[in-house]
Amino acid sequence: MGVGRAFTTADRNAAAAVCRTVERRGVPITVAAHDAAAIVMAAVTGDLTAAPGLVLLEVVPLAPRTLAALDQARSDRSPMLAITANERPARALGSVTKASLEITPESAAHWIAHAGHLAMTDPRGPVHLAIGSGISRAPAMPLATSVRPPALSPPAPDDLDAAAALITASVHPLVIAGVQARSRADAEWLRAFAETLPAPVVSTPKARGVIPEPHPLSLGVLGRHGVVAELVRLADLVIALGLDIADDRAAVPSSTAVLHVARTDLSLHAYARARQVVGDIGLILEELAPRLRDRRRADWDVAELDRFKRALARERGATDVSGGIGEVVALAREATPAGAIAVFDRGVVAAADRWTCVLPLDLVAPQSPTSDGFAVPAALAARLACPDRPVVAFTDFTGLTASLPELATASHLGLALVIVVANDTDTRIATLPETADLRTFAIDSDRSRAEIVARAVELAGPSVIDVRIEPRR
Structure with missing residues (x-):
């Protein structure tokens, strides 16, 4: 699973046995002053690395501030595992995590691997593991299991053809970059895709930097008002790369055609006029490239995009x-x-x-x-x-x-x-x-x-x- 560091609190009596087990596995533990801070640290670690963050908490019920921190991690789509030293899953954690799972010696390998998969599967988020104090010291049953999430299915050729037809027919395509496109590999494909069309790119708040903001095609953060909202209204096709179900759909006019390219099925949450291609975002863009080889270039006015860029800078500076x-x-x-x-x-x-x-x-x-x-x-x-x-x-x-x-x-x-x-x-x-x-x-x-x-x-x-x-x- 690749967890590189765990976080816990100074008062960790109930979780001491779990902490010792983690330390014996060579995972360093950083001590925070309280559970909420430890959760923030684990959540940010999960965001910035290729593995879920890990936090070791006290026995539930947890304090309101601790629950709020877990809920924040869920809203932020931060992959992490939250381990508590109690005997069974806590009902209160079901609303602030993706799942609350009970670990037994017989099932430890399976459920810990499953928790890692779940935390790293889009939409990402925290997963709770309940490990009793006696269980943490019990010998676990060996079990061969994968600790990496399974690979996504390749995109369907018919979906790729339909997506290519939409892009080919558009005159003013616009790309929206979302949280699912934040990997370095996806970001490289997204930039090449936008430059080839060419099409301006706006980002959701969590996806800033997917295309460098000094880039001429980077036109700010998606919103309902201001310069960016005016630009979105001019698009005849929005190509949404990696949007999350929690992103603001009202920022795109309901009359605008939308092509969703995402790692998860958004059909129940998509815009009214939308098609989607589900799968690995970089692979989808790679498969679209030969289908778009002979298309005409988008007809955005370069001077107009430059005007938007300068207006955005003035809007920020004001x-x-x-x-x-x-x-x-x-x-x-x-x-x-x-x-x-x-x-x-x-x-x-x-x-x-x-x-x-x-x-x-x-x-x-x-x-x-x-x-x-x-x-x-x-x-x-x-x-x-x-x-x-x-x-x-x-x-x-x-x-x-x-x-x-x-x-x-x-x-x-x-x-x-x-x-x-x-x-x-x-x-x-x-x-x-x-x-x-x-x-x-x-x-x-x-x-x-x-x-x-x-x-x-x-x-x-x-x-x-x-x-x-x-x-x-």
């Missing part, structure tokens, strides 16, 4: 988010190389528009977040999962105080990451006891911003940038 934190986001983007990861808390998530994504999963932000304190534990997990990629976390004072214990974890592990805090209070971040071991910078004026951000990014350990902003009204 939004002053959280008293100027957006400008610091843009400076951090300039100070970090391609491949840097930005993580956003809910209090500053609107400023994510100022982070230019050039690769899939350049940006980590919760979908419809319901609680604070996401960014810091998520940034820790991102740095552990991708040690060769710089990580910058953006939060506000509320989000920082909700995750103060994780600052100690960052300091203890010596992780090189930058935490930017939009501070609308009278409290100086440097005066907080939890920041005593961290390098802390304060930004009080526009003149110091670029220099301080560049210095923080170059440090070998964790640092905090205190950005003074006007209090929200």
